[in-house]
Amino acid sequence: MNKVVCGSVGAETSSRAFRLSQAECNRMVEFGARWVHYGAVPDEEVFVEFGISSRQFYERLSVVALSKRMELRFSLRRDLLELCRARLRTSSLLGT
Numbered sequence: 001m002n003k004v005v006c007g008s009v010g011a012e013t014s015s016r017a018f019r020l021s022q023a024e025c026n027r028m029v030e031f032g033a034r035w036v037h038y039g040a041v042p043d044e045e046v047f048v049e050f051g052i053s054s055r056q057f058y059e060r061l062s063v064v065a066l067s068k069r070m071e072l073r074f075s076l077r078r079d080l081l082e083l084c085r086a087r088l089r090t091s092s093l094l095g096t
Helices: 022-038 044-052 052-067 074-094
Strands: 004-005 011-015 019-020
Touching: 019 022, 019 074, 022 044, 022 052, 022 074, 044 052
Parallel strands: 004 019
Antiparallel strands: 004 011
């Protein structure tokens, strides 16, 4: 497990270590929010926008959404976390 830092937000993920600026955290939340009602962000969109795999995106977005330092509406936080949970579960089942 590696540390994820978002501005002053930190948490553990299974992917490599990385550091995110507050602006990058906000960008991930805004991006996820645009797609949350579609049930997933297309893999190619994630790669073009962030240069990372979908799995890495959902791991990082879940860390950001869980952070109490991110001022998110309850419903948005809940929806983002559900999206991340569902997509990470699916990728685990598919072995990706």
